[in-house]
Amino acid sequence: MTRLSQTTLAALPEGVARPAYDRAALREGIVHLGLGAFHRAHQAVYTEDALAAGDPAWGIVGVSLRSPDTRDALAPQDDLFTLAVRSGEGTRLRVVGSILRCLVAPEDPEAVLAAMTAPDTRIVSLTVTEKGYCHRPATGELDETHPDIRHDLENPAAPRSAPGFLVEALARRRAAGVPPFTVLSCDNLPANGHTAARVVARFAHLRDPELGAFVEREVAFPSTMVDRIVPATTDADRAMVAEALGQDDAWPVMTEPFTQWVVEDRFPAGRPDWGSAGATFVADVEPFELMKLRLLNGSHSTLAYLGYLAGHETVADAMAAPGFAELLAGLMEREASPTLPSLPGFDLAAYRAELLDRFRNPALRHRTWQIAMDGSQKLPQRLLGTIRDNLAAGRPIDRAALGVAAWMVYATGRNEAGEPIDVRDPLADRFAQATSERPRDVDGLLDAYLGFAEVFGTDLPASEPFRAAVARGLSSLLSDGAARTVARFGPA
Numbered sequence: 001m002t003r004l005s006q007t008t009l010a011a012l013p014e015g016v017a018r019p020a021y022d023r024a025a026l027r028e029g030i031v032h033l034g035l036g037a038f039h040r041a042h043q044a045v046y047t048e049d050a051l052a053a054g055d056p057a058w059g060i061v062g063v064s065l066r067s068p069d070t071r072d073a074l075a076p077q078d079d080l081f082t083l084a085v086r087s088g089e090g091t092r093l094r095v096v097g098s099i100l101r102c103l104v105a106p107e108d109p110e111a112v113l114a115a116m117t118a119p120d121t122r123i124v125s126l127t128v129t130e131k132g133y134c135h136r137p138a139t140g141e142l143d144e145t146h147p148d149i150r151h152d153l154e155n156p157a158a159p160r161s162a163p164g165f166l167v168e169a170l171a172r173r174r175a176a177g178v179p180p181f182t183v184l185s186c187d188n189l190p191a192n193g194h195t196a197a198r199v200v201a202r203f204a205h206l207r208d209p210e211l212g213a214f215v216e217r218e219v220a221f222p223s224t225m226v227d228r229i230v231p232a233t234t235d236a237d238r239a240m241v242a243e244a245l246g247q248d249d250a251w252p253v254m255t256e257p258f259t260q261w262v263v264e265d266r267f268p269a270g271r272p273d274w275g276s277a278g279a280t281f282v283a284d285v286e287p288f289e290l291m292k293l294r295l296l297n298g299s300h301s302t303l304a305y306l307g308y309l310a311g312h313e314t315v316a317d318a319m320a321a322p323g324f325a326e327l328l329a330g331l332m333e334r335e336a337s338p339t340l341p342s343l344p345g346f347d348l349a350a351y352r353a354e355l356l357d358r359f360r361n362p363a364l365r366h367r368t369w370q371i372a373m374d375g376s377q378k379l380p381q382r383l384l385g386t387i388r389d390n391l392a393a394g395r396p397i398d399r400a401a402l403g404v405a406a407w408m409v410y411a412t413g414r415n416e417a418g419e420p421i422d423v424r425d426p427l428a429d430r431f432a433q434a435t436s437e438r439p440r441d442v443d444g445l446l447d448a449y450l451g452f453a454e455v456f457g458t459d460l461p462a463s464e465p466f467r468a469a470v471a472r473g474l475s476s477l478l479s480d481g482a483a484r485t486v487a488r489f490g491p492a
């Protein structure tokens with residue numbers, strides 16, 4: 001079968017959308033660090049629409065900080081890729097052209113720095129996942145002992161980490177008299193612009209206090225709330241896309257119809273007209289970010305750990321099992337929502353109902369295992385913030401605490417039948433070690449995990465109501481299993 005490429009675009013079936021602008025006329029205006037499926041289904045699509053609206057200055061250079069896989073898949077197809085938007089009603093296909101080339105940082109850090117220092121580059125955006133910030137999840141501060149940070153302080157001209165690349169590129173621009181780019185974090189972190197600013201400024205300060213002061217003074221770090229569910233692509237997805245295109249795409253991206261991007265409008269060097277594609281610009285993103293992290297992501301993680309332990313492969317499977325929808329509805333309505341700042345004019349109840357519908361999307365096949373990854377980096381902003389606020393206000397925390405308990409069982413690396421779980425987490429080895437040294441009972445697990453201050457801080461482990469609520473969750477999970485524990489939330 002022919003491979004998708006610039007020259008085969010004209011042969012695509014009529015229903016498949018394709019770039020509505022002259023790709024050859026684009027300039028490179030954005031460098032994106034963390035070229036995963038999420039970026040391709042979200043920011044690359046908003047930018048695609050902005051390019052079609054007429055400003056050719058914003059082509060994207062995609063950078064993978066680790067693996068060559070995306071570049072290897074996309075380069076032979078002129079960096080074009082297919083977006084498949086799936087729901088119970090069917091699939092819509094669109095070929096996206098906003099990414100102009102892909103770089104692989106470990107192969108050639110200098111090429112990445114050259115793209116980041118080019119005067120035409122005015123935005124460097126990031127989806128490097130929570131752990132890519134090299135910060136301490138409980139406090140948001142740079143982890144100065146992180147191996148990549150140590151490496152980048154010793155080898156500033158050949159960095160590995162996102163902070164290392166950003167600071168070296170900003171230093172080179174400064175030396176060359178080129179104004180700084182705007183740093184645009186698109187990761188699921190609270191106040192993500194602020195978090196990025198803290199780690200980048202701190203890293204710059206460690207290199208040279210004057211450079212640190214420059215970053216604080218001169219570089220804009222707008223916060224954003226990003227939302228679109230993007231499950232990992234499978235071979236079945238590839239086959240479906242090839243069949244529909246009549247052409248091969250080595251790495252299409254699967255997603256849902258829903259998409260949302262709320263952005264703080266602080267781009268001193270300019271930005272694409274993402275508003276033409278439906279992005280919302282606001283003065284303060286934080287209330288939106290908290291809402292999304294605590295409602296969507298908090299529910300997602302709770303569902304992922306409990307769903308995985310109950311034997312459900314996908315989110316939609318778990319949603320169809322007894323009690324899951326009720327548990328999540330209660331978590332969102334009774335525990336997460338009361339902690340949120342008010343968003344005048346925003347219909348929170350409709351937002352929660354829409355989330356449950358999105359989780360039920362039968363066409364997505366979003367694996368619980370995928371969402372379960374990196375729990376140590378996700379729990380603080382997804383569940384622990386909700387718990388802290390409710391403890392302070394004397395409100396219930398049982399559902400969120402059950403989510404935490406399920407994570408504790410999951411991260412032992414053994415499921416309810418004693419079979420191994422492939423736990424992906426930067427702290428996985430330390431969790432396995434801590435739990436293997438203690439009995440697999442309520443006290444043993446509490447003891448094993450609550451010592452991890454980088455996850456729980458020092459306040460939660462010292463809170464009796466918190467320990468008691470997690471203990472109740474653990475006790476039910478260990479004696480009755482996840483499926484029965486969750487089923488109790490369902491109609492009697």
Ligand code: CS2
Nearest residue numbers: 226227228229297300370371
């Ligand atoms: C998910 C998110 O994998 C995960 O942790 O919770 O990727 C989620 O799908 C997105 O944040 C939705 O916008």
